[in-house]
Every structure is written in structure tokens, then in C-alpha cells.
Amino acid sequence: GNSVTQMEGPVTLSEEAFLTINCTYTATGYPSLFWYVQYPGEGLQLLLKATKADDKGSNKGFEATYRKETTSFHLEKGSVQVSDSAVYFCALSPTTGFQKLVFGTGTRLLVSP
Amino acid sequence: DVKVTQSSRYLVKRTGEKVFLECVQDMDHENMFWYRQDPGLGLRLIYFSYDVKMKEKGDIPEGYSVSREKKERFSLILESASTNQTSMYLCASSPRPGRSYEQYFGPGTRLTVT
Numbered sequence: 001g002n003s004v005t006q007m008e009g010p011v012t013l014s015e016e017a018f019l020t021i022n023c024t025y026t027a028t029g030y031p032s033l034f035w036y037v038q039y040p041g042e043g044l045q046l047l048l049k050a051t052k053a054d055d056k057g058s059n060k061g062f063e064a065t066y067r068k069e070t071t072s073f074h075l076e077k078g079s080v081q082v083s084d085s086a087v088y089f090c091a092l093s094p095t096t097g098f099q100k101l102v103f104g105t106g107t108r109l110l111v112s113p
Numbered sequence: 114d115v116k117v118t119q120s121s122r123y124l125v126k127r128t129g130e131k132v133f134l135e136c137v138q139d140m141d142h143e144n145m146f147w148y149r150q151d152p153g154l155g156l157r158l159i160y161f162s163y164d165v166k167m168k169e170k171g172d173i174p175e176g177y178s179v180s181r182e183k184k185e186r187f188s189l190i191l192e193s194a195s196t197n198q199t200s201m202y203l204c205a206s207s208p209r210p211g212r213s214y215e216q217y218f219g220p221g222t223r224l225t226v227t
Contacts, residue, residue, distance in 0.1 A: 032214075034215065044205075044218040045218065093214065100161065100171070103155045104155055106155050
């Protein structure tokens with residue numbers, strides 16, 4: 001079946017550090033891939049997405065590249081800010097069937113000044 | 114901007130009570146979803162609906178039911194609340210999918226069952 005695996009958190013960084021949050025997936029065909037972010041006390045919001053292999057999604061300084069050969073979609077940011085502290089969810093939308101999203105368990109990021 | 118609203122941010126109910134969680138979206142989306150979010154488990158799909166009066170079970174439907182009488186409104190019902198239903202409940206909506214659709218989430222309802 002379809003599944004998403006994320007690195008366990010929390011990830012604790014100092015401001016301006018480089019961020020990587022790993023995400024790998026299992027799916028048939030070519031799913032669409034997403035990163036969602038949840039700030040404290042809020043619902044999820046879409047951060048970025050990629051719909052085919054080698055696509056790069058980017059937003060607010062975050063980037064992720066759809067790697068079919070390694071079934072990965074790692075999230076990166078060159079210089080994190082305190083305001084990036086949140087929970088990040090990797091998700092996929094399957095190729096076939098009703099397009100429910102399949103989520104990873106989330107990774108909490110804590111950025112200190 | 115798409116807006117998804119949920120009737121309550123925080124709710125405290127007693128075991129055995131019938132609980133209604135309401136969700137309204139203002140973008141004429143066909144699809145609506147109910148998830149629960151628990152630490153270490155991520156988001157798990159309870160029910161979804163792809164049209165008025167249509168509903169489909171998600172991954173964890175036991176103990177829940179839903180109602181969709183109008184396109185913009187999707188209700189989650191806990192027939193007899195239990196303590197293991199204490200959780201954060203998130204509603205989402207999406208348009209009739211193209212291949213790479215995204216979902217729009219409400220702010221969540223934190224339900225405590227005592």
C-alpha cells in the first residue's frame with residue numbers, strides 16, 4: 001500500500017542553521033508529493049508540492065525535490081528562523097483511486113535564537 | 114482565499130455524550146474530509162465525502178459517523194463519546210481533483226472526553 005515515512009523529531013536547530021527533514025514514500029506509479037506545515041494552535045497549510053519526478057517544489061525559502069529513484073522528498077532550508085518552528089508533514093496523493101492524502105507522522109522543528 | 118471553519122476550537126464532553134463537530138468551507142469544494150491527529154500517529158482519515166449525501170469510510174471510522182446535507186457543510190458525529198476519542202480533529206476540503214490536488218484545512222477542534 002501507500003505510505004510515508006518521516007524522520008522522528010524533534011529537530012532542534014539554532015537560528016540560521018541549515019535544515020533537512022527526511023521523507024521517503026512507498027507508492028505505485030507516480031504519486032504527487034506535498035509538504036504541509038502546522039504552526040502552533042493552527043491547522044495544516046500547504047508549504048510546497050511536486051507532481052512528477054525531478055520536480056522541485058519551493059516556497060518561503062523551503063525546497064524539496066521529487067526523487068523517483070530514491071523514493072524521497074526531503075525538505076530543506078538554507079537558513080531557518082525562529083518563526084519556522086512548527087510541525088512539518090510529508091504527504092502523498094496516489095496515482096489511482098480516489099485521491100486521498102497519505103500523511104507521514106510529522107516532524108517537529110524547534111528553532112532557538 | 115479558501116476558508117475552512119470549524120465550530121469550536123476547544124470542546125469538553127463527558128463519556129457517553131453525543132458530540133457534533135461542524136465544518137464549513139466557502140469555496141464550493143466537492144470533497145471534504147475529517148481527520149484526527151494524535152502525537153506519534155500523524156493524521157488519520159476518519160471519513161470523507163465527495164458529494165452531497167455521499168460518504169466513504171476512511172482508515173478509522175469506528176465510533177464515528179458523518180453527515181453532508183449541504184455542499185459546504187460536513188459534520189462529524191461521535192455517537193457515544195469515549196475517552197479514547199480525546200484528540201485533535203481536523204476538517205479539510207478540496208476541489209474535484211485534478212491529478213495533484215491539495216487539501217485546505219480548518220484550524221482544528223481539540224476535543225477532551227472525560
